Amino acid sequence: MNKIKFAKMVASGNDFVLINEPEARGMNFAALARNLCDRKFGAGADGLLLIGRSRMAGVRMRIFNTDGSEAEMCGNGARCAAYFAKSCLSGGIETKAGIIGAKVSGDTVRIRLTDPKDIKTSIPIQVGRRIMKVNFLNTGVPHVVVFVQGLDKIDVVALGRFIRYHRKFSPAGTNVNFIEVLGPDAISIRTYERGVEDETLACGTGSTASAIIFALKGANGNRIKLKTRGGEALKVYFEKKGDKFTNVWLEGKVRLVYQGVYHV
Numbered sequence: 001m002n003k004i005k006f007a008k009m010v011a012s013g014n015d016f017v018l019i020n021e022p023e024a025r026g027m028n029f030a031a032l033a034r035n036l037c038d039r040k041f042g043a044g045a046d047g048l049l050l051i052g053r054s055r056m057a058g059v060r061m062r063i064f065n066t067d068g069s070e071a072e073m074c075g076n077g078a079r080c081a082a083y084f085a086k087s088c089l090s091g092g093i094e095t096k097a098g099i100i101g102a103k104v105s106g107d108t109v110r111i112r113l114t115d116p117k118d119i120k121t122s123i124p125i126q127v128g129r130r131i132m133k134v135n136f137l138n139t140g141v142p143h144v145v146v147f148v149q150g151l152d153k154i155d156v157v158a159l160g161r162f163i164r165y166h167r168k169f170s171p172a173g174t175n176v177n178f179i180e181v182l183g184p185d186a187i188s189i190r191t192y193e194r195g196v197e198d199e200t201l202a203c204g205t206g207s208t209a210s211a212i213i214f215a216l217k218g219a220n221g222n223r224i225k226l227k228t229r230g231g232e233a234l235k236v237y238f239e240k241k242g243d244k245f246t247n248v249w250l251e252g253k254v255r256l257v258y259q260g261v262y263h264v
Contacts, residue, residue, distance in 0.1 A: 002027075002264040006036070007084060008043055008257040011109070013201025013230020014076035015257070017045045018084050021052030021062070027264070030068035036262060037066040043262065046193070046200050049077050051085050057099045058091035065195025073097035073140030075204015075250050079109040083254040097140035110251040113205070114140055116212050119243065125166055127159070134163065135213045139248075141194075142174040143209035147217075151180040151188050156199045160192025177206045179213075184220040187211070188227040201230030204250050211236035212245055 007018045017036050024032060033048035035041070047065050054060035061081040063071040073095050081093060082102035092099045093111075101112035119137040126132075135145045144163055148154055160176040163169070176192040189210050191203040211224035215238065226234045237249040 004262045004264060005259070006043065006262055007259045008045065009080040009084065009254060010257055011076035011079045011202070011204070011254045012228050012232040012234055012252045014047075014074075014080075014203065015045045016047050016049050016077050016080050017043050018049045018051060018080060021050040021060075024050065029062070029064055030070070032264070033064035034066065034068045035264075043260070046196055047071070047074060047077055049074075049081055049084075051081055054091075054094040056091075057094040059085045059088045060094040063095075065193075067195055067197060069195045070096075071141060071195055073100075073113075073205055075111065075113065075140070075206075075208055076202055076252070077204070078102070078111045079204060079250070079252060079254050082109050082111060083107075083256070095140065100140075107253050107255060108251065109254045110249050111204075113208055113248045113250060115248060116209065116245050118142075119212070119216070121213070121216060123168065125163065125168060127162065135216075136169070136174070137209050137212060139205045139209045139212070141205050142169065142172060143206050144169065144174050144176045145210050145213040146176070146178050148178050148180055151178060151190060154178050154190065156190045156192050160199065161197070164192060164194055164197075175203065175206055175209075177203070177210045179210045181214070182227065185223060186225040186227070187214055190229050199229065202228035202232065202234065204234070204252075207234045208236050208248060208250050212238065212248070215240055215245070216243065 050062040191206040
């Protein structure tokens, strides 16, 4: 029987199990993620983060979803990784989506994401008998953003799953964010996450994607406040020139829940 030391961390309701990658050397990471993230028979989490050495940055982060698939990037996961490895952040964090910057101040963590790309607005898709206009962009992973009214009444799982597997976003699929405008610089958000295949309490790259689309649609200023399903507020900062966005930062709280040893 192998024993692996791990930390359980949470960022805005997104929870993760973090392991130093050498602890799990030689193991099947996909199977490990499925078992560790199981909320009945494991530690329970939205994803597994493997923290290892990098030749390109201060540290490397690999992200495995609860279904065992490996993701390119995870915003709230990266904030947890930054807190976990805060003594090694010089040079940033290497991810499959590129190198991201990070700043840790107490329990507040800011990460600089790669610049958003592939922005497309007002994409028509048929849902039942009606046409829905959705927006798409990539903030390290693909995201659809949908403006709604009455966010609390939206069936996020059913509608999110339908859009996630829609042919317009195949073969990779997409995460799906539903947002409601609260003010000129504030929105409320709910997210269906690809790989988790369910609604999560927050999504960092999804919050960033939603803030960018909101900015394109007329939000005020270069800072957007987001109210997540978990109740915590996130902030997204950016520089905007026309339809181009650079220097994009995501900020929020991170908490270490517990540390333990997992028996494999």
